[in-house]
Amino acid sequence: MRYSSQLIEDAVNGFSKLPGIGRKSALRMVLHLVQNDRKAAAEIINSLSNMEENLKTCRRCFNFSDHEVCEICNNPVRDHSVICVVESIRDVIAIEETDQFHGTYHVLGGVISPIDGIGPADLNCEELFKRVEEEDTKELIMGLSPTIEGETTIFYISKKLKHLDVKLSVLARGISFGGELEYADGLTLGRSILSRTSYVHLGE
Amino acid sequence: MRYSSQLIEDAVNGFSKLPGIGRKSALRMVLHLVQNDRKAAAEIINSLSNMEENLKTCRRCFNFSDHEVCEICNNPVRDHSVICVVESIRDVIAIEETDQFHGTYHVLGGVISPIDGIGPADLNCEELFKRVEEEDTKELIMGLSPTIEGETTIFYISKKLKHLDVKLSVLARGISFGGELEYADGLTLGRSILSRTSYVHLGE
Numbered sequence: 001m002r003y004s005s006q007l008i009e010d011a012v013n014g015f016s017k018l019p020g021i022g023r024k025s026a027l028r029m030v031l032h033l034v035q036n037d038r039k040a041a042a043e044i045i046n047s048l049s050n051m052e053e054n055l056k057t058c059r060r061c062f063n064f065s066d067h068e069v070c071e072i073c074n075n076p077v078r079d080h081s082v083i084c085v086v087e088s089i090r091d092v093i094a095i096e097e098t099d100q101f102h103g104t105y106h107v108l109g110g111v112i113s114p115i116d117g118i119g120p121a122d123l124n125c126e127e128l129f130k131r132v133e134e135e136d137t138k139e140l141i142m143g144l145s146p147t148i149e150g151e152t153t154i155f156y157i158s159k160k161l162k163h164l165d166v167k168l169s170v171l172a173r174g175i176s177f178g179g180e181l182e183y184a185d186g187l188t189l190g191r192s193i194l195s196r197t198s199y200v201h202l203g204e
Numbered sequence: 205m206r207y208s209s210q211l212i213e214d215a216v217n218g219f220s221k222l223p224g225i226g227r228k229s230a231l232r233m234v235l236h237l238v239q240n241d242r243k244a245a246a247e248i249i250n251s252l253s254n255m256e257e258n259l260k261t262c263r264r265c266f267n268f269s270d271h272e273v274c275e276i277c278n279n280p281v282r283d284h285s286v287i288c289v290v291e292s293i294r295d296v297i298a299i300e301e302t303d304q305f306h307g308t309y310h311v312l313g314g315v316i317s318p319i320d321g322i323g324p325a326d327l328n329c330e331e332l333f334k335r336v337e338e339e340d341t342k343e344l345i346m347g348l349s350p351t352i353e354g355e356t357t358i359f360y361i362s363k364k365l366k367h368l369d370v371k372l373s374v375l376a377r378g379i380s381f382g383g384e385l386e387y388a389d390g391l392t393l394g395r396s397i398l399s400r401t402s403y404v405h406l407g408e
Contacts, residue, residue, distance in 0.1 A: 003297055004275040005268045007259050010251040017244035018233045029222045031294060033252070034259060034268070040221035041252055047214035048237070048249050055211050055238060064209045064238070071208040090235060093207055 003027070008034075060131070062107040062124050063092050072096075072104055079103045081138040085128065085157065087111055087150070091143060103141070106131065111149040112156055120156060128157070132166055139167040146173060207231070212238075264335070266311040266328050267296050276300075276308055283307045285342040289332065289361065291315055291354070295347060307345070310335065315353040316360055324360060332361070336370055343371040350377055 003009050008030055015026035033041040057063070058070035061083075065071070072078060072092075082103030086092055092105050108123045120126075132140065142157070144150035158168050174192035175184050184192075207213050212234055219230035237245040261267070262274035265287075269275070276282060276296075286307030290296055296309050312327045324330075336344065346361070348354035362372050378396035379388050388396075 003268075004300065005259065005270050007251070007255045007270055008268055011248075011255050014244060014248040014251045017241060017247065019236045020229070020232070025224070027294075027297065028224070030255070032223045034255060035293075037221060038256070040218060041256060043221065044215075044218040045249055045252050045256070047211070047218045048245055051211045051215050051234070051238060052242070052245060052249070055209065064207075064212055066209050066211055089239075090231075093231065096208065 061105045062109060062127070063105055064089055077102075081136060082141065083128075083131065083137055083139070084141040084143045086143045087145065095143060101141075103139075108144075108153070111144060111147075111153040113149045113152075123153075125157065125160075129160055132161060132164060137166055139169060142168065142170045144170075265309045266313060266331070267309055268293055281306075285340060286345065287332075287335065287341055287343070288345040288347045290347045291349065299347060305345075307343075312348075312357070315348060315351075315357040317353045317356075327357075329361065329364075333364055336365060336368060341370055343373060346372065346374045348374075 003012065008027075011030040011033075012023060012026045015021060015029050016023050018026075021029075033044075054066065056065050056068065058065040058068075058073055060069055060073045063070045063072060067074070073080075079102055083106050084095065084101060084103055085106045085108060086095070087108055087110060089107055092107060095101050095105075106124065106128050108125065108128070110118055110123050112118060112120060112123070131137065140157070140161070142154045144153055154170065161168065172195075173188065174195070175181065175188065181189070207216065212231075215234045215237075216227060216230045219225060219233050220227050222230075225233075237248075258270065260269050260272065262269040262272075262277055264273055264277045267274045267276060271278070277284075283306055287310050288299065288305060288307055289310050289312060290299070291312055291314060293311055296311060299305050299309075310328065310332050312329065312332070314322055314327050316322060316324060316327070335341065344361070344365070346358045348357055358374065365372065376399075377392065378399070379385065379392065385393070
């Protein structure tokens with residue numbers, strides 16, 4: 001035992017399992033909770049217990065949800081004919097934070113990666129195809145990372161949906177806002193020239 | 205609501221109250237606990253609840269303790285005639301980790317700081333004086349930070365214990381191991397010349 005208290009030792013062990021947290025940071029957190037912020041400790045206990053008991057997966061889009069169907073799928077204001085296909089729930093949150101997308105999502109739970117032994121059967125692909133057929137989907141936005149695995153997944157899905165009248169699109173690729181041109185990688189820079197867009201004058 | 209789930213929202217709010225953790229890191233932790241490590245979530249819930257219910261303060265040295273008297277005070281192998289006076293429990297842990305001290309501790313719970321309105325009455329000073337008188341203490345090591353507040357506290361304690369036959373010592377001050385001489389501050393460097401120690405040849 002390192003801290004002369006088994007109780008603190010246990011709490012430090014628990015917190016040091018969090019991503020990016022070592023034993024020193026875990027100890028700092030635990031001491032903070034005990035010494036300065038007992039209310040936050042209670043809040044963490046309650047919210048985690050609640051989450052453990054009640055958090056569900058939306059049966060339509062596989063996003064996390066408090067109910068059978070998530071807030072986004074249940075929202076009548078959103079455009080249900082557009083589905084953004086993403087790898088993980090974290091991507092849903094990232095896109096939601098931009099406030100630029102008002103359709104629905106479909107969380108695949110990963111991307112096709114033969115090296116890691118992940119095939120289409122391990123992902124929520126079949127559920128996506130079923131949704132597209134049943135729901136009168138007009139557009140599928142492939143919000144996947146521009147990696148080999150992401151491209152493979154996009155290719156697989158596009159092939160499977162070829163016979164349906166669904167528009168397939170991918171996120172625009174190009175130079176990041178605020179990025180320096182000279183430091184952009186050659187592939188991105190080359191592609192961004194090929195798929196240049198016409199300039200819109202802001203004054204008009 | 206930002207995450208389409210109130211349960212996740214609550215958990216993120218709880219975790220973002222931890223020191224050094226913003227909402228992005230908190231979300232990363234919460235998603236990790238839900239998606240990859242449900243066992244760690246249970247561990248955090250249980251250890252925090254246990255700590256909340258059972259963690260005590262040692263009535264002798266004011267360290268955290270699982271019992272009325274802490275492991276260190278209860279250890280018969282340790283030298284109970286030497287007390288290391290420290291500001292906080294974190295200092296106890298830091299010194300314990302060096303494995304170089306085998307006496308006992310006394311946690312003051314702060315240092316005298318008139319600017320912040322902290323006087324001797326706000327600290328565990330009286331309890332220290334009582335301990336020294338009752339316990340046949342031989343040496344008091346002042347393990348306080350070399351700041352104005354720390355020095356003031358050392359001065360106050362030394363004055364109060366003047367009439368007793370107790371040796372008072374402070375931690376050695378000087379250049380840190382691995383530190384570059386040219387970057388050491390003048391005060392530390394000057395003091396380290398004045399209080400130089402004789403060189404011990406390792407071969408002998």
